[in-house]
Each structure stands twice: as C-alpha cells, then as structure tokens.
Amino acid sequence: MSTSSGHAHGSAEHKAAFNDLTDVEDIRDPEAVPEVVRSTYDDADIFRDEKEFNDHTLRPMFYTTKAYFIFVIALSLIMAQGVATFAVQTYYGLGQTNMHEPLFWGSYIATFVFWVGMSHSGTIVSSLLRLSHANWRRPILRAAEAMTAFSLLVAGLFPLIHVGRLWRVYYMFPLPNQRTLWPQFKSPLMWDMMAISVYMVGSMTFLYVGLIPDLAIARDRAIANNNWRQHYLKFLALGWRGSNREWMVYNKASLFLAVIILLIAPSVHTIVSWDFAMTMTPGWHTTIFGPYFVVGAIYSGVAGVVTLMIVLRWLFKLDDVIRILHIDALGKLLVVIAIIWTYFYVNEYIVTWYSHKPEEAHMWAWQGERFPHLLWIMLGGSVLNIFLLSWSRVRRNVYMMFWMSLLVNAGMYSERYLIVVPVLTRRDNPFMWTDYLPSGTELSIIAASFAYFIFLYAIFIKLFPIVTMADVKEGVVISGDMKIGRHSVRVQARE
Amino acid sequence: MNFWNSLSSTAKMVAGALAAIFVGLHIFLAIFYFGPFWFGTHTPTQPIAFSHKLHAGTNKIPCQYCHTLARRTEAAGIPSAEKCMNCHGYVKAESPLIVEIAKKFENKEPIVWQKVFDLPDHVWFNHKRHIKKGFKCQRCHGPIEKVDVVGRSNDFKMGFCIGCHRDNEAPTDCWTCHT
Amino acid sequence: MDRRRFLKLGALTASTGMLGACGQTAQQIVPFVNPPDDGVNPVDGFWYATTCKECNAGCGVMIRTVDGRAKKLEGNPGHPISGGKACATGQAGVQKVYHPDRLKSAMLLSGERGSGVYKPISWTEAVTVLSDKLAGAKGSVFFLNNGSNDVTAGVANAIFKDSEKFVSASNHDAGAESLRQGGAALTGLPQTPYPDMANADFSLLLGADIFEWDRSPVFYSRSFGASRRDRPSSRGRMVYMGSRLSSTAVSCDKWIPAKPGQLGIIALSIASVVVDGVIEKGLARAIPRNTLGRYSDALRKYRPERVAEKVDVDAETLYKLAAPFVNEAPAIVIAGDGVTGYSNGVAGLDAVELLNMISYEIGKEKLTAKPRSTPESDQDLKDRMLEWFGPAPRKQTFAKLKSLTEKMAAGEYAVGLIHNTNPVFDTPNALKFKDALGKVAFVVSFANVMDETANQADLILPDNHWLEGWSAQIPDFVPGVVALNLGQPVVQKFQETKAAADSLLEAGAKAGLKIPAANGEEYIKKVISAFRSEMLEIPPALSDKEAWNFLLRRGGSWPSENDTELTATPASDKLWAFKGNLASDEPVFEGTNDHPYHLHIYQTVFAGRGSGVNHGWLQESPDPITTVMWQWWIEINTGEAGKLGINEGDLITVSSVHGSVTGPAYLYQGLRPDVISIPAGFGHTNYGEMANGRGANAMDLLGLSMDEASGGLAARSQMVSVKKAGGSVVLLRNGNPDGEDKGEAFQL
C-alpha cells in the first residue's frame, strides 16, 4: 500500500488499478490513512511482534533435542553402510550390482533421474511463484529451494557411483591436458553434466541469495546468544544490514535469478530426458520425453515439497507459518500437474499402441507383465491424486496430503524405474532380452542416498533458517486492509 | 577459535581425523596422478655394468649393430649374449665383466636385464616403423651415447607421442597405438 | 641351432598388457643367448606345424608361440583335413596346456584304490615301478586308448605283440565301428567311406551329426560350406533325417523327423526307388542290368508305400528324397549314428553305400563325380603304416572292449595301461568297467589331468600335453589319400610330465622287454625312414635329417592337392558282385512297456564325450542349439512336455532298466515327441573343479545292446521313462527364451 508513483514499475494496467485503490500521496501521511494492520496473520495472536516471529522461526535452528541427534546418527549409520558398500563396489567392480549386458543402466540411473526430478520442485516452483507474485509462496520458498540444492547434490553422486572407472572421471571435464583430448560434446551425457552443473550453480546461488537477509537475522541472534554459529553466519551474511540499497539490489537480482532459473530448470530435465530420447532404443526414442520428464519432475518435486512442509510443520510446530492455506495451494498445483502428466503418459502409450510399433509394443507388454505393481503405483497414484485432490476437504487434510504426496513420489520413482529398466530388458535384439532386479549393493546405496538427502536437510535446518523470514516479512509489509465501501479488503502492493 | 574451543575433545578428534583423511586423500591423488611427473626418472641397476657411453659414444658403434631387432620388429630387443661375444671374444676378453658374460654364454644362461624404458601396457609401439622412417634413437631415448648408466629420460606420456605424430602427419587414430 | 634351447630362452619381452593404474613396475628383459635366424620375427611369434590331438580326426594345425608360450591355434592351410581351419575344441586345446588341474608329477597310489590318495614320486622311481610290474606281468597286459592310432599305441603294440594275452582295445565313438564295418561289408574296402560332400548337389544325412562329433567336424564343415556356396553352378542342398534337430540338422535345408531305428529301412526304401529309377531311365550304364534287377527285386518290399507307416515318413517324401539321386547325381548319403546306433545298422549302411555307388556312376557319366575312396594300392600302404601305430581303428570295436572287460573282471590281467581315455566315465554303466578294472592287479594311467579312470589307477604317469611332445598319427579319415600327421613339441613342458611312449619304452627296456626304439621321437623317425621311399611328397634329394625337418615344417606328409589323382575308382565291381541280403531286421529296443521314450544320447559341440567339461572356454561357449552354458540339461519335445506338465528348468528323472538320471528339462521343438535326448559328457565326479558335479552321466542309462553284425554298440536302442522329480532350476542360457522365436526382427 505504499509506493510512490515515480518509482513504481510493473504493468501499466496494474499500476492504474493500484492507483485507483490507493491514494499515493496520502500514504506518506500517517494521519490520512488508518493504522496499517501490519500482519497478514491478524487472526493468529502468537506473534504480533517480529521479534516473536523471529524467535519462533529460528527456534529449530538454535534449539536441538536429543531425538535430533539420535535421528542424525541413525541417518549417518545408513549413510556409512552406503559408503562402505560403495567402497566395496569401487574396489571389486560394478559386478556387485545386478546389471549385465545389455542392461547397462539400472537402478542407479533411475534413482539419478528421480533425484534430478526432485530438484525441480524448489527453484522452478519458487521462481515461478515469485514471478507470478503468488503470495502464498512466501514461507515455503526456503524449504523448496533447499530441497532443490540437496536433491541435486544427491543426484550428482549417482553418475559417479554408476561409472565404471571413477578415478578417470576427470576425462569428462574439459581440462587442458597433454593428451590434447577433449570431452566429446556430442554426447548427451556431456550435456547432462553441463546442465546439472549449471543447475547446481544456479540453484545454489538462488538458495544463497535468498538466504542472505535471513542469515543476517540469524547472525544477530547468534551474536546476541554468543552461539558458535556466529562465525560462519557473519561470514555468509556478507555484512548485510538491510539497507534500502541492499534491498533494492537484492530484489532486482532475485528477479534476474528467477528468470534465469526458469530458463535453466526445464532445460535440465529435458536434457536428462535426452539421455534416453537421443538414443535409438525403442521405448526411449520418443519426442514427448522432454516435456514429459519436466512435468514428471515438477510433479515429484511439488509432492516432495508438500511432504517436507508437512514434516517441518509437524516437527517444529510451524503451524502458524506453514498454514493449511499453503498446503491447499500446493494441492491445487499438484492436481494441475497430475493432469498434465497423465495426459503425456497416456499420449505416449496411445500413439505406440495405435500405430502398432512391434518393438515398442513388446516392451510395453513386458512392462505390464513384469512390473504390474510399479505400474499400478504410478498410474493409480496419479489418477487417485487427480480425483481426491480436487476435493478441498482432502487438500485441507494434512494427513491425507502427506500420504498422497508420498504416493506421488513412490509413483514417480516407479516411473523412473519403468523408464530405465523394462526398455533395456527388451531391446532390439531379441536374443539378448533379459531381466533385472537391483542387487543388495544397489539397494543399500540407494537407501544411503535417501538418508544423505534427509541428513543434508537435517544439518541444514540446524545451520540455516528454514523459513523464508525476509519474504514473509515483506509479505506482511506490503499487505494491508483497504476500505472499499463497507468492506475491508486485503490488498497487496506489488512491484 | 571460539568454535574450535567449544567442541568436545571427541568432536575434536573426529574433526581432526576427518581433516587428516581429507588431506591424505588429496596427497594420495596428487601422487597418483602427478607422481610420474615428480618421480619420473627410473635408473635401475643392471646385472652387468654396461656403458652406452663407451660403446655408442666413444667407440661409435651404431645402435642397431646390437639392437638389430629395432629395424625388423616392434621391439628393439636386447642383444643376445652371442652378440656380445662376437666382439668380446677378442676385445678385452680378460675383463672381469666380460668373463662373467662369457661364463653365462657358455652355460647358455641368459643375462636378465632390468627394463629402463617402459611403455604403459595398453600402448603398442612399433620400433620398425619409426626406424624405417628415419628417426634417430635419441629422439625418444635421449642422448644415450653420453651416459654410462641409462636412465629413463622420457616418460612417454601420450602428449609426447601425439605431438610428434601431429608434427609429422603420422596417423592420430587412437587404434594406431591402443588396442 | 638347438630348438629346445631356443624355446627355453625364448622369453624376449614380457609385454602382456594389464591396464594398470600406476605403472612403474620393475620389469625384466630376458634376451636370447643365441639370436634366432634373420628373417624370423620373435615378437610376432613363431608358427609351428603340428597335429591336434583333441579328437581322433587328426587335423593339421599351426600354433603361434610367443615368448615360448603357445598362444593360438589355427588350422594348417596345407592339411587335407583341416585346410587351414579349426574347430572350437581344437582351439581350446591350447588352454589345456595351462590348465590348473594338470598333474604336476608322476604319482603312486598310497591309499586304497579309488581313494585318490597319491604320493608324488620321481620319474626314475616311477619308471622303475612300471618296469617291475611289466616284468612281472609276463605279457598279461592290456592297453586301452581312445582309438587313435598314435605312437603310444604303436609302442605298446610293438613291445607286447609277442604276448598272446596282450590286447590293445579302444574306447571310442559309439556307432563309428559299425560304420566302418558297413563300408567293409559292401565295398570290400577296409576303410571308412568318404562322402565327397563338397562336390555334391544334394546330400542326404541319415542321422549323421557331422558337425558335432563325428569323424572330423572341421572337414565336414569345410565340405558343407563348399557345397553350399563354393560351386558356381548350384547351391548344395541337404536334408537331414533323424529324431533330433541337431546342430547339423539345423544347417540343412530340411529336417525330417523319422522314427528312431528305422533310418536303415528308409535308406533301403530310397534305394529301391533309385534302383528302379536308374533302370527305367537307363542311367549308370556301367552297371550290369541284371545286377540292378537283382537289387530291385531284393528291395521291392521296401517300396515307400509299404514302409511309410512304419518309418513315420510319408511315401511322397521318400520319393522326393530319391529323386535327386536319379536326376541330379552326384548326390550323396551320409549315414551316422542315426543308422548305426541301432541293432540293425549294417543293412542300412549297405543301402547307403549302394546309393552312393549308383550316384557316383551316374555322376561319372555326367563328368561331375570326384573320387570317393582311396585307391587300393594306397590302402595297402595305409594298412602297413597303421601297423606301426597300434591296431587299425576298424578292428577296435565295442565287442572287443566288452570281451576285454569280461577278461579283466575274471582277473586275467596283471597290468593295465590306460592312455588318453576315460572308460570308467564314458562306457555304459552296464559294462561295469570300474568293477572290472578293480580286478586288474596293477593299473597304470597316463592321464595328465585327474579323471575318473586315473583315480582308479595304481600309478599315474602324466603324459605330455600334445603341444609339449612328439606325436605321429595315420589319420583314419583323410579323404582319398594316405597321410601321416606329425606333432612336435612347440612349447617347453609346463609341468613335470613325460610322453607316455617314452615312459613305456624306458620301462620296457628296464624290464628287459624288446623295445622298438629308444624313445618316441626315434620311433617316429624309424617309421618315416621305413616308408620314406613310398611317401612321394618328400623330395628324394633330401637327407634323412633334412627330410625330417621338411616334414616337421609341413606338419606331416600327405599328397599335395595337385598330386591327387582324380581317376581313383570305387570298387564298383565288388559292389555289383555283391550277393548279400539287403533285408533289414527290425531294431531291437531295450526296455519294458514302462519305458515309452527312445533315449538319444548325443555329443555336443563343446562338451564332446566329456573332455570339454573341465574347460572354461568350452563351458562358457553357449551350446549352439540350447544356448545353455555351464550346465547340463535333458531335452524333451515341447508338446510332449506340455502333456506331462513340464516347464523349462523343471527337474525331471529319466530312467531306464539300467539306471536313472535327474536334470533340468529343456523344451525343444526340434525333437520327436517319443524321444528324450541327453547330452553326453557331463556328470563327472573326479575331473577337476570345473567339471565335477555338473549334471549327470547319461551313460548310466545305457545298456549293452550291440549291432551283432558289426560289433558296435547300439547306443540308441535304449528305452526310457520320464517323470517329474520336483523342483526346478534356472537354465543358464545365453539367449532369452522369450526372444527365441522373435528372429523376424532381423528380417533375414
């Protein structure tokens, strides 16, 4: 409600509409406008003061229970066995897995694709929402962005776990060398590596830039309490003071980053899909794979965000920050994405089925025959989502949402498995048809990857603010009630 | 150092161990990848103190007088004991080293030499082609006629081979050297 | 230059590649003491001509050695059998030099017989033990080998030939004896009929698995290829009749699943049509009309219409099969175990030979036929040469082995010498060979890896691998010529072994027996000098030593292709004078009414009679038909299995009156429903880690039915029953069962 016409920008219509609602000159005069209700959360009386809000949201960071340590140690144990298994695999060779000719890619790549997909929740959703000024985005941004960064970190491990000669992986990097040999940029794997590195840089930057103001808040807390976190917080907060200049630059850069990330993120998963689609393997070689993967990724990512939000909300009693409103909004988003995803999926099948391409038809038939349970989880979950989540009582039920979001991710994991495995077990050459189930080594490394993700998150929660405090505060600042006739209407200032 | 001091002694030990592993790993990797550059020279002790300087340098015996296989096969080959005795049956036959060779020759017992120039096993090199093209041995093996004890003067990294191949428009197809 | 010395010092470079991460390993170079001749490239390796001894065919081969190690076997391009080609088993022979199970020294039994407890002894000691026993045996000695005529058999024969009790028997391919007998009966030639498949337009294979383990897979494969595509005029066609679609049958254009045991009758039936056709068309004018008429009369009762039902092949098909013999001659028939493996084999063979002769006569008129037999003069030479290398193979029948076994069981033998064969494992269980062997006072085995028979021996004198020692052989099956194969040591001995012939000769000398030569090498030289004047291919100008080197370089002696006279004729006169009875008996099957299935034991390409089972390369090569690796299986017709409720991999028990075996079922479309087919050579109990416990021994099922006319084992006349044993295993197949009928993907 406070903006000066000289510096406000945005669409012309919007400005006009806003000007109609607010008398700009009057805003400067405290007497002319009734006291601005500075909280969006009028109905919640837990914190009217920012100090209280800060205390509340930083509590998970500064106060740690015993259960947390036990939890982290448990995760570490799972990770440790994963690392040990991986060491054994590296020492003896990839024979520890169940892969064999001609199934050269197995559960590692499926998991890789899953984690890359997971990473699409965060930044893509957050930048989309940021650009579209969706106000309900504010508290969930950090959780989503952190999820992006961490699932990318986990995903990035899988190519390393997967390759045969880990110690020669540097051949893939364009390093000047005496052999005068460069990587082969024609390979979709190179694109993949580039895209994932770029996405990693982008999302890490995005996460970090978003963190800076919150780091300043946490820094002040830490200094006040003489907490050990002050050392890195001081460093990472870059001496942020929240000055007008800083905010301006920060907002601007966030906008750039949101746009750039929005350009990177779909390209990343498209390129991951090209790892498959650019081959000539029947079942992989389809034009729809790019968008299909992107939508699938967002689907699993959003569901991942829902799961995480609910877990955080439950663990850290953030009910007032992460409210039913947010979960409901994410539920709506899930419905939309589920519909698009189902459409793509069905489309792919229908085309193959109707044109009767024998080599692919074999493969699909085999898929249904061999992995019916996975197929049911994937398709059933998706369809169930469309119907159940259209119902607001379900969307507003936290338990239901929790299980639905887990179901989505189980389905999406199945989907990745069904993309990678059945296709390779039913290749062009019928003599070399085969079958595959992951080995213990693979399962334990995959389990460790999930533990690693949760571990990273658990550590992150203890080191950094988990709620996007500055954004929430901004939302509070720029919203207020305006009287229109007899009604008091909630309005948002926009830039 | 508040942070460090605030840690318990166990945590310090763990952190120290982690740091040590981290540093150790890097040292290992550095040696692993760059070791050949640092510790490259390889000068083994030979069973008979043969001097290339004396034979090839002072007495100007052509390399291929002894290493006859170089122009015929992939390997340059070490001369047979018979080859040594061709001359040393008469020349300096009483020298203790020669006597040793002569004894072995009579017993039909080969002299086991230590390999100095060693290519990685996945490289296939053909001496014949290079000799026929007219390259001097010294081009790769260094000024061998000037040293008494031969050491490895060249690491035969791929860059060495490929640079020369490119300069001479020799094939640079990988399978020229690798299978 | 001293060749052995050279080999010993041959290690020039140690360059076997390992993609190691960090190199810098200290390596040594061992130069020659004496350099090889100029022009020899020691890095490329040396090629030596020698003779493959993996089977009895006697292919001439070349061995590449580098650094004194045998690396690769290739066919000897000049050799009449191999022609520069090699089979899988032969190539795998190289690896047997380095087999981990090879015995490292001579061993003397120190426990119970069969306990496998041996103590290593020195060779001097071993030879002394043997000589003592030989001296004490006073001639009651037998020698048993795999039927190959080699130096060891020759030496044994020469040492003991004066003893009346001495028997040199052989344990070898079931069915092959009767094949020889059949040829002899009809043509009067004591030799194996040689079908010139390479020049035939049409070949009819009667149960002849010529690519699998018949007389020379390599030679037949070469002929097959040549017949198919080498002749510009037409593409050779083949038809296979037999109860199983074997690897050979698969390569033919058509498979006709005839009733087991009736192939001889089918041959007679076809012959009846052909003879009538020849008379009608006035072909084969050299044959007296009345002779043909006599044959026609004799064969009348085998007209296709009359036998069609009995043989389970319709009459029309039989007429079609007969047509090429009249119209397109030279067409040939090749008979195999499908004919000879039954008690009525010989009559069928007679008909086969008749067909071949007629076809040859017609072909001669068309100027297309090529000689099919060795000239008689050559045969005489061959016989005389064979005398130096043990009994002629045609005399080595199963009947002889059986009588030997009976005598052994009666305790008539003091010393038994067993060389290069494993009768405890691969004779029919009903023969009770193992028990008979137990009655022999002292058993000597020359095996160089432990096997079931060696395990029953009192003394094991490991023979050299054939790449390490001298050998010579008159190959039984060389088309149309007499050949002498020479084998030479191409690598140094890898273990402390000694040539069997040398051990025998040394022990014989010590025992005061009359020995023919000082050692094996001398023996071979003696043979060569005895026959040198008759072997035209050695230039007469050469001295003995030069001639020896000449033969070593070539790998033996055989007429080069240009020397082969194309005028040699089959003994047609004898054929047409033949007054025998062409009528065939009904086959006799062994079994009760509870045994509804015919047992069909066959040798796979890779396992052979069992020697391939302890070999990695051969075990891991997928069987051509089933694509099974490392495993043993029992084949059953798919439809029949469906009736019995058997799925692939289900364990089934096959029983005969003599025993039973249990193994995983393999469902095969190419098998008659009334036949159960089992690969031989599996089920070893004492043949090294790789072979032991792999499958079961099909020989356990086999009885002793024989073809009385030939003295051969009627290995196919056993009847069996099948029942599910419960449980199942996954067959390790290279090809996916789901994809095996999806070959259309390649649009061939």
Added chain:
Amino acid sequence: MSDHYTVLGLYRKVAIKTKTVDRVVEEFDLKDGEIESLTSAAYPDGAIVDDKTLHHEVYKQQYLFPFLLGICGFFLGIALAGGTGYIMNMDVGGKPPFSYMPTGVITYETTLACAVVGSLLSIFYFGKLPNWTERAYDPDISDGALGLLVKLDSTEDQDRAAAMMEEMGAYRVHKGKNNF
C-alpha cells in the same frame, strides 16, 4: 577522504520514521546516498527513503551484469562445444567436428551459468557487499526495528541529528564515525 559521522536512529513505526526522514533530509540538506533506511524486510522502494541516483544505478545498470556475462558465456559455450572439435587432433572417420545440436545445448547452458554468476556479482557490486567491517548497525533491526542512518560531515551535525531523531520518536540512537 575526509572523515564522516553517522547517526543511526531506531524506530518502531513506519509512519514516524518516514516523517523523520523528511525532516532530517530537509534539515541537513542530505543528498542521495547520504541517508539510508535499515529494515528487516524489503519495503517497496521509496517507501521510506527515496534515492534517485540509486534507482538509476540499479534499474539501468544492474541488468548489465548478467547480460554481459551471459554473452561471455555464450562465446565460452561456442568455444567449448564447437571449437574443441577443431583443436582436437583425433582422426575421426569423416564425421564433421562441428555439430549444431551439442553446440546449441552447451552454449545455452554456459550462457545461463554465466548469467547466474553475473546476477550474484551484481549483488556484490551494487549492494557494496560483502562488507564485514564494523558498520553502523543494531541487532534490533533484524527483529523489526526500523533504522534510519544518516551520514554527516561534522560532530555538531551529528549531535543535532541525534537529538532530532530522539525527539522524533527514535527509541535508541547510535552515533558513529566513518561507519556509514
């Protein structure tokens, strides 16, 4: 550079603060860049202080960072994916060393990667970050207090401004030297 003196006043309410801003600017004739508002949330720009120079700088120049670096990234991508094919001396059988699709993909990614880096650098450059020196600040700001920071030339002005701020409702005032 001569010394400067700062005053930091802390407020609880926006309205009071904005009033103070107007008065302080008027009183001391502060130019752009001599007055700063410190807040814990992003107030719409100009809501509290109005820095025209800064607006110009940010709106007209900040985009240059990602843009120019993006162009660098574009050429980097072309050089990597397109160029190395020519540099590399591998003898490949007749296939062109340059390929459109890979070059396009790699170029796209490098461009965006550099633009991301450019955006981050723009925060550092225009936001004058990082700056870990001791500057005028109060931890209360992160708890919602509104800070008003002015830069003055003399201690007299400093005292006067401090008094004025207190008078206008600042609940705490810090004075400092050379720490704007």
Added chain:
Amino acid sequence: MGKIKVKLFNYKKQNDYKWAMTIDLDRCNGCGACVVGCQAENNVAVVGEEQVEHGRNMQWLRIERYVEGTYPDVKVRFLPMMCQHCDIAPCESVCPVWATYQNPEGLNVQVYNRCIGTRFCGNNCPYSARFFNWYDSKWEKNQENQLNPDVSVREKGVMEKCTMCMQRIRRGKDLAKDEGRPVKDGDIQPACAQTCPTNAITFGDINDPHSKVHDLAHSGRAIRLFEEKGTHPAVLYLKGGSGNVY
C-alpha cells in the same frame, strides 16, 4: 529369392582401406569355432558360472539362434553377431570421452584406457554387441600364459567389443608397408574368419573392387541388420538360400 538392394557405403572415401566383413548365413553351421577363436585371440575373459548366472558372459562374437515354427516344421537359424562397425554408429556419438569413435578405416574404435565406463554406448547399441568388464578379468592359475601379448587385458569398468582383430590389421598393414605395397586381399584375417570351417566369414577391404568381400557385398544377397535404423554397418550378412528342396 528376390533381390535385395543394399545401399552400399555412401561413405566418404578418406583412406585407402575400408574394412568390411561378410557373413554368409547359408554357410554358417553354428559350430562355435569363431567364438572360441575370438576368445583366444583377444584375451576375452572367461567369467565363470556365477557371472554367467548374472548374464555377463563376454563373447565378443556370439552365435544367436532363433527357432521358427513348431514340431515337425521347425527351422532354426544361426546368426553370428558381433560389433557391426557401423558407419553411423549409435555408440560413438554418446560416449562423453571419445573412448569410442569411428576411425578412418571404417572401424568402430574402443579405446580401453580412455573409457570411464558410463556404459551409454552399450545402451545405444541395437545389436547388443558391447560388453562391460564388471570385474577385473581373472584367469585361472597359469592360464595368463595363454594371453595374446598384442592385445591389452581390460581393466574392470571399461567397455569392450569386437575390434575386427585390430592387432592383425595393424600387423598386416605393417608388413605391406615394409614391402611397399598395399594390403592384398586375404592378407589380413581376423581370428573368426581365419578359423571358420565353413568359410562363412570373409573379411577385406571393400574399397578394393577386386576384393572378395566387395564381390560378396555386391552379390545381391547382402543385407545389413536393422537396416531401418540407418546405422550402415560394415558387417554384411549374406542371406541364406531358400532351400528349394521342398
């Protein structure tokens, strides 16, 4: 038999040699000699029963067999399958490190010491002709003596495949160069072609119009596997005869 038109090698002539192979399916009798020959020549490891259970047997050249029909009209076909050395190879464009590419003589190269084992090439090969070293190759005690010194032994974690016996090609070219002449037809024989008892496999320079392989490739019987995929293999299969007995 209808004539099948095969578009032969629209390959830019770069070099004197363009190696190609024909496999006569009419001659192949599935005896497996080539399989063992290849294994012996190229140091291909025997992986053992346990690994075979995992489907990891490594024959660079394998004989595929397909069954058509049911008893009694059964037809079984053999199809020797190895790396097809495609001109437009799906494997080579997906390798991120140039471990596989096409060399100027038309062969698909696999450089073991460059390979990092992403296994993408194997995934993209429609012929399934590539193999991966899941473990370090092991040879039974003493059996390493048999290893061919011309061929490197592959480490764990690298792909391998048929090289058309590159070591023999190299040696053949080397000898020809010594004598100052081009390679003669038949000088170079890969292990499989040399050993094939039925002479089903022919190897040679298809650029040489007088070579046997050139004749056979143009004989009208030649087809390529998965022609529709446009990979342009250098291995041509000669179709079997129609079996006009019946």
